Amino acid sequence: MMRLFPLLTGFFFLLACQPSGTLYKDAICIEHISTIDPTQGLQADQTVILKNGKIHAIGSSSDIVLSPDNTIIDGTGKYLIPGLWDAHVHFAYMEELASRMFDLFLLHGITSVRDTGGEIDFVKKWKDKALANPTEAPRVMIAGPLLDGIPNVYDGSDPGHPPLSVGLKSVEEVAAEVEELDRVGVDLLKAYEMLTPEQFATITRLGKAKGLKVTGHVPLSMDVISASNAGLNSMEHMRNLELSCATNSDELLKRRQTLLFEGKGDPGAILRSRIHQAQRQIAVENYSEEKAEEVLSVLRENETWQIPTLALNTGFVKKPFAKPEFQTSFAYLPDSTELKWKENIKAFGERAVSPFRKAYADWTFAMVGKIHESGIDIMAGTDCPIFFLTPGRSLHEELAVLVQAGLTPLEAIKAATLNPARYFGMETELGSIQTGMWADLVILNSNPLEAIENTTDIEAVVKQGAYYDRQKLEEIRARLDQDNSY
Secondary structure, X not given: OOOHXXXXXXXXXXXXXXXXXXXXXXXXXXXXXXXXXXXXEEEEEEEEEEEXXXXXXXXXXXOOOEOOOOEEEEOOOOEEEEOEEEEEEOOOOOHHHHHHHHHHHHHOOEEEEEEOOOOHHHHHHHHHHHHHOOXXXXXXXXXXXEEEOOOOOXXXXXXXXOOOEEEOOOHHHHHHHHHHHXXXXXXXXXXXXXXXXXXXXXXXXXXXXXOOEEEEOOOOOOOHHHHHHOOOOEEEOOOOHHHHOEOOHHHHHHHHHHHHHHOOOOOHHHHHHXXXXXXXXXXXXXXXXXXXXXXXXXXXXXXXXXEOOHHHHOHHHHOHHHOHHHHHHHHHOOHHHHHHHHHHHHHHHOOOOOHHHHHHHHHHHHHHHHHHHOOOOEOOOOOEOHHHOOOOHHHHHHHHHHHHOOOOHHHHHHHOOHHHHHHOOOOOOOOOOOOOOEOOEEEEOOOOOOOHHHHHOEEEEEEOXXXXXXXXXXXHHHHHHHOOOO
């Protein structure tokens, strides 16, 4: 026994020195972090295990004891949110920016995007590239071209109206185009403003039959209630909503239909602008709370979601692109684009804001608040890169103005995470911090529930399990800053 005692003592000493806790092989373990889930809110001191591109486990750091042999990231004092969506982007609006947009999105914590209009071969290329590189690119959902009538608005006639749309002469042409887009593999359809009611109804009918959501602008030939009842699943920019919320909305509709007939030989962009200029101010000046409630009740009943693009809609007044902190994002654009944008912004800033621009911005803010209070679902989208909105950075501006319009910071985060996932029926895969979800996540240094602007304070981004720490994010910045050729 005397000889055995030293051996036993040594054995138990070595056993006590072995690493304790669970070892998660080939995993990333983030411990002592505060998670912010869109439905559960803030949960302090959590440990999140990422493995095989997904959230493998999650729980209190006191319950999940880690072996020191794990790959461990200390999340003390940091906050974890789901990866963000920009639910309204255009890869094809400025083709010279398209090759930079993946990096710009990931750099700003955007792990999924919804492209809402562009030539099908061009936007499909980016969707396919994203599918082939799921840890290096945001998820890309596409609509293909805007489905428009004759004359079509985005016909390529000028730089402000590149060829994002197809002009369709008949119901038969609409049906053929939808069939082709479905064959190619779009994720949704987008209807536009110059469609006839019959063409619009064909899009919504075929979209429903094929399991494709239909989003878009309410056609000028229709009112909002008719478009929603016909099957419009979501509205972009609240476009033409004001025309249906006026006491004289029926009169305005009849006049629009006359203007459309009289101007059918004009370019689409000019005709649309003419109608907006003739009716938008009149509609806002004749706004009716009673009529608005009638319209919103239909949108709520039909579950016609809203993508307000509020930063865009109020841009003439709030001018987010003029802020020095926003313009730092211009450094990652091609030099020629940065110079052009800054010159145009300077000239833009010298213009006086008209009383109606101010009134329309106020109306827009108020309407987003009413939409939210009515229980209509909202998604966060920007329309980048239109109107000097840098891809990636502009989504954070959208979150800020949504909060100004009445959403809580958690509700704004939900509009950019869980809601887009629900829209596409992907809520069991994305949008929440739950076991089994894809590991699309953003680590923040500051609490966004205290100030939504803290979503810009990014420490790391996770795309389908790939961890982009501060060093890797700096490498993306350097690549964008140094290479002006792509």
